[in-house]
Amino acid sequence: NAGVTQTPKFQVLKTGQSMTLQCAQDMNHNSMYWYRQDPGMGLRLIYYSASEGTTDKGEVPNGYNVSRLNKREFSLRLESAAPSQTSVYFCANSERNTEAFFGQGTRLTVV
């Protein structure tokens, strides 16, 4: 989706490895989010950032850390990847009075 860029698009990790998923938006929105989606399931919120400099836990934060580097960028880090973190990860952004915009996702496999 235009305006939200996620990198990488695909990644395979070994158990115990670390990595950072990057998200950047050019929409000048204050709020940014990280979701995960497991097969056949709806999206679940991992972490969110209501504004630059703030982050909060969502529904499933365990095993993840986030950084709101600036207004544009919101990264998600897996310090020690586990097979249970195999999922598709989506970044999104919004303002309080507008709809949310989602990226195309990062497909992560942990073996």
Place this chain on the structure above:
Amino acid sequence: DAKTTQPTSMDCAEGRAANLPCNHSTISGNEYVYWYRQIHSQGPQYIIHGLKNNETNEMASLIITEDRKSSTLILPHATLRDTAVYYCIAILTSGGGADGLTFGKGTHLIIQP
């Protein structure tokens, strides 16, 4: 945010109107009804939202009952590209909500040729 209930799946013939129901019987007076869809393997896409009145945009129409306990998303002339999972979400604010969206399992709409 109020819980929403949707059918698991629906079929619709190409070219016909697709009517997707959503039940939100516990919705409060200041909760909006939002609809998103997710085409296979892509990120969710916003469709439409409303509070009390019916709404229409270039993608769809949203009909909300007078008691606001249910709503219907209407895709007027469904095409094969409308095959997707459709999510109905009740949100407390007028926007996306600074604390994120709660997705259920949605309705898998299949458009038949």
